[in-house]
Amino acid sequence: MAPDDSGGSEGSIGSETEAAESSGASTGTDTGTETGEAQACGDGMVEGEEACDDGNSVDGDGCNADCRPSGELRWTYSEAAIGRIAGTAVDPRGNVLAVGIAGYFLRPDPTLGAIRGFAPDGTVTIDFDDTPRGEAALTELVTDGNGAFLAFGYVSGERAWLRRMSADRADDTLYSQMTGFVDADASDAGIAVASTSAIGLLDVDGTLLWTLEVGFVDDVSLDGAGNVLAFRRPTATGSERRVTRYAPDGSFIGESMPFSDLSDAALARIDGLGVAVAGSGPFGALMLLDDELSLVWEVTMPNADWTAVADAGEGDLIAAGRTGVEFPAQPWIARYDAQGSARWTTAIPVDPPADEVRLYSVSIGADGTIATGGQWFDTDFDGHGFVAALSP
Numbered sequence: 001m002a003p004d005d006s007g008g009s010e011g012s013i014g015s016e017t018e019a020a021e022s023s024g025a026s027t028g029t030d031t032g033t034e035t036g037e038a039q040a041c042g043d044g045m046v047e048g049e050e051a052c053d054d055g056n057s058v059d060g061d062g063c064n065a066d067c068r069p070s071g072e073l074r075w076t077y078s079e080a081a082i083g084r085i086a087g088t089a090v091d092p093r094g095n096v097l098a099v100g101i102a103g104y105f106l107r108p109d110p111t112l113g114a115i116r117g118f119a120p121d122g123t124v125t126i127d128f129d130d131t132p133r134g135e136a137a138l139t140e141l142v143t144d145g146n147g148a149f150l151a152f153g154y155v156s157g158e159r160a161w162l163r164r165m166s167a168d169r170a171d172d173t174l175y176s177q178m179t180g181f182v183d184a185d186a187s188d189a190g191i192a193v194a195s196t197s198a199i200g201l202l203d204v205d206g207t208l209l210w211t212l213e214v215g216f217v218d219d220v221s222l223d224g225a226g227n228v229l230a231f232r233r234p235t236a237t238g239s240e241r242r243v244t245r246y247a248p249d250g251s252f253i254g255e256s257m258p259f260s261d262l263s264d265a266a267l268a269r270i271d272g273l274g275v276a277v278a279g280s281g282p283f284g285a286l287m288l289l290d291d292e293l294s295l296v297w298e299v300t301m302p303n304a305d306w307t308a309v310a311d312a313g314e315g316d317l318i319a320a321g322r323t324g325v326e327f328p329a330q331p332w333i334a335r336y337d338a339q340g341s342a343r344w345t346t347a348i349p350v351d352p353p354a355d356e357v358r359l360y361s362v363s364i365g366a367d368g369t370i371a372t373g374g375q376w377f378d379t380d381f382d383g384h385g386f387v388a389a390l391s392p
Contacts, residue, residue, distance in 0.1 A: 041067040059368050059392040060316060060335055062344050071333060071346040071370070072391040075122030078376075082114045082385030085373030087141030089149055090365025094120035097165075098361075098373050098387045099138035099151045102129035113138035113153055113161070114385065120369070122389065131155060132172040138163075141361070142186045144204065152193065154180025160195065162206055173206050183219050185269070189226030189248065194219070199230050201248065210250045219267035221275070223291070227253060229275060231267040241265055243275060243293055256293035259285075264358075268309045268317070273338055276317045280305030286319050288340065297340035308362040308372070312392075316343065320362035320372045328353035333362065333372055333390060348388050350376055368392030 042065070044055030052063035062070050085100040095118065102114035113136045117126025130136075134156030141151050144164075151163040160175040183194045190209070191202040199220055200211040218241065219231040228246040233239070241262055244255040259265075265279035274290040284304035288296040306321040315338035322331045334345040350357060359374035370390040375383045 041065070060312065060314070060343060064391060068391065069344070070392060071335060071344040073346060073348060074120075074369075074389045074391060075118075076348065076386060076388040077116070077118065077122060077124070078384050078386040079116075080382065080384050082116075083111070083383040084360065084375040085114075085116075085385040085387055086137075086139045086360045087151065088361045088363045088371040088373040088387060089141045089143050090363055090367075090369045090371050091143075091147070092366040094365060094367045094369040095125070096369070096371045096387065096389055097126070097141060097149055098371070098385075099141045099153075100373065100385050101137040101139075110135045111137050113151070113163070115151070115165075116387065118387065118389070120389075132161060132163075132174060133157070133159075136161060139180075139182050140184045141363075142184055142191075144186045144191075145188045150184065150186055150191065152181035152184045154182075160193070162202075164206065175208055177208055177211050183217070185221040187222045187226065189222060192220045192222045192228045194230065196236075199228055199232075199246070201228055201250065212246070212250050214244065218265040221267045221269045223269055223275070224271065229267060229269070231265050231277065241279075243267065243277065243289060245293065254293060256289055257295065259287075264305060264307045266307060266309050268311055270311045270315075270317050271313070273315060276309045276311075276319075278306035278309040278319050278321070280307065280321070284321055286336065286340075288317075288338075299336070299340050299342075305358075307359050307374075310362045310364055312364050312370075318362050318364055318370060320359040320374075322357050322359065323347070329355065329357040331357050331359050331372075331374065331376075331388075333370065346390060348372075354378070356381075364392075 046053045050067040053067050054063040057065040083101045085098050087099045098116045100114045101111050103111040112129040112131050136155045138151050138153035149165040153161045155161050158179040160178040160181045162173045164171045178195045181193050185192045193200045194217040198213045201209045215232050215234045216236040217232050221229045226248045230244050233241045240258040242255045245253040261281040262279035268276045270276050277287040284301040284306045286306050287298045304323045308320040310318045312318045322329045332347045335343045354376040356377040362372045364370050373387045
């Protein structure tokens with residue numbers, strides 16, 4: 001698809017190439033061969049147009065049920081008018097919504113909250129920038145239990161901003177008690193939010209129940225009991241981070257061991273397993289903590305960063321980051337099982353090669369579609385927001 005009027009394009013990040021073509025892979029029906037014999041996806045034999053066949057119908061294990069590789073790149077979108085895509089979410093039909101910052105902090109123009117929507121094939125379906133008041137930015141996107149999208153951010157005057165979007169309406173709420181939302185998580189128990197120095201809890205209707213100053217916050221999540229998990233450090237310049245658990249009333253419960261020299265940290269609840277922690281530093285680190293916040297396993301990678309993590313279901317997790325912390329950087333996605341073994345990894349092409357690339361979000365929908373978003377910088381150090389979608 002050619003770039004739209006906003007400057008976006010599909011294909012490899014930064015280019016105007018086409019989205020990935022349909023593979024035409026077999027999905028279990030007889031397709032036939034030159035000898036007239038039937039072939040079937042899932043029989044353990046790679047035949048005809050099949051790219052792989054591992055003998056089962058499980059998605060996400062390296063070879064999907066359609067005999068295509070897991071984590072296959074479906075499409076990418078890049079837009080110079082968006083300085084950063086900070087949050088992504090996927091609905092049950094595979095449509096992707098992304099939010100971020102229209103404009104960029106190095107430019108004199110005021111910023112707005114950017115909202116972009118994409119059909120399963122990458123076609124742009126929603127394209128607008130908005131603000132409830134003055135300068136604004138959107139920094140996180142999650143879904144609630146009723147199918148609504150919750151976008152979080154901030155507006156001028158140091159107010160936190162929540163936009164609740166459903167199929168037929170969008171409602172804005174501003175909060176003077178927090179300077180802005182930089183991260184959030186939602187469940188049936190409520191909505192955990194974080195500013196740079198505080199955490200808070202909203203009820204499912206968006207009413208702020210409490211806030212608590214906790215130091216410098218990297219990320220926030222909710223566990224299965226409705227407790228708030230914060231990945232935090234005592235000060236903005238401190239190097240020791242911990243995962244701290246707070247009860248639904250804001251009282252302290254406990255915390256993990258310290259993680260030293262870890263930056264750009266991310267946090268996610270993994271149902272049935274515990275809490276996943278991702279970060280960067282001297283090396284990229286991906287960790288699983290149990291429900292007591294004790295370390296279960298850790299995977300480290302030299303010359304790499306992990307900057308986003310999400311629950312993939314079935315005991316798996318999805319992590320996003322980059323390899324090559326120096327030029328040229330390469331964004332990539334990986335899926336890990338409950339034991340910390342990689343099921344697959346996918347590099348997302350950047351054309352032309354970018355010196356600075358960063359992923360800020362990764363999410364997965366009920367249909368298995370994986371979405372990620374971030375930014376890359378051109379030679380003039382202008383930020384370009386981008387979104388990519390992959391198969392399970």
